[in-house]
Amino acid sequence: MNAPGFAPCAAGTPDRRTSALPRLLLLTDRSQLHLSRALLPTLAECREAGLTHVVLRELDEPPAPRAALAAALTDLGLTVIAAHTPLPGAAGVHLPASAELTDRSVSPRPVLLGRSCHHRDEVARAARERVDYATLSPYAASDSKPGYGPPLAAGEFAGHPIPVYALGGITPANAAEAVAAGAHGVAVMGAVMRAGDPAAVVAALLAALAAGAPEVPV
Numbered sequence: 001m002n003a004p005g006f007a008p009c010a011a012g013t014p015d016r017r018t019s020a021l022p023r024l025l026l027l028t029d030r031s032q033l034h035l036s037r038a039l040l041p042t043l044a045e046c047r048e049a050g051l052t053h054v055v056l057r058e059l060d061e062p063p064a065p066r067a068a069l070a071a072a073l074t075d076l077g078l079t080v081i082a083a084h085t086p087l088p089g090a091a092g093v094h095l096p097a098s099a100e101l102t103d104r105s106v107s108p109r110p111v112l113l114g115r116s117c118h119h120r121d122e123v124a125r126a127a128r129e130r131v132d133y134a135t136l137s138p139y140a141a142s143d144s145k146p147g148y149g150p151p152l153a154a155g156e157f158a159g160h161p162i163p164v165y166a167l168g169g170i171t172p173a174n175a176a177e178a179v180a181a182g183a184h185g186v187a188v189m190g191a192v193m194r195a196g197d198p199a200a201v202v203a204a205l206l207a208a209l210a211a212g213a214p215e216v217p218v
Helices: 039-048 063-075 120-128 175-180 198-212
Strands: 024-027 053-056 079-083 092-095 112-117 133-136 164-167 185-188
Touching: 024 198, 039 063, 039 198, 053 063, 063 079, 079 112, 112 120, 120 133, 175 185, 175 198, 185 198
Parallel strands: 024 053, 024 185, 053 079, 079 092, 092 112, 112 133, 133 164, 164 185
Antiparallel strands: none
C-alpha cells in the first residue's frame, strides 16, 4: 500500500532531485572520531576535499544542538540530510527502514528524502513512497557493525527504480566496484569517521568513484 499523500512515480524516471544526487554520501558518527578530532572541523576538511552531501546522525544529541550543527554544516556549503527526523536547516531527511512514511511524518516534504533498506523489496517500497534514494546494506563486512550481515550479493544493487547507495564496509578499494555492480553511489561512515585523516579518505573515495563510474548528470 502506498504511503498516504505520496503517489507512486514511474520506475526509472529521473527528476530534478535525483539527477543531482552525488556519488558519495557521508554518514556522521562523532563517537568514532579520533580523540583529537571534533565533528565540525572534520567535516569542514572533508568539504574542502570535495564532499558535498552529509547524512547527519548524532542521534544522542537533543534537537536544538543537532539543528545548530545542521545550520553550521550548511554554512560550510554542505547539503545536510537529517537522519530519522526533520531538522531546521537541513535539506533532507533519511528515514530508517522501520519508519512509517505518512503526510505528517515528513511535512513539509524535504528537498531530498531517503530511506535505509536491507533487501530489494524494501527498495521497491521506498520507490512507491516517492523516496528520492535508498541506502542498501550491507555491501561488505563492516567494522562499524561487526557481525552484521551477511553481505548482499553484488546483483542486489542493480536494477532499482530509484538511486541506491551501497552501504556497509565501503572503502576506497571497493567503492568503484559497488557502482559497477549497479549502485548509484556509496554511503560511508566508519572508513571516514575512524580515519586518521578523514579528508584524505574522502578524496580517495571521490577519486575512485570518478575513475570507475560515469559522471552524474546535471
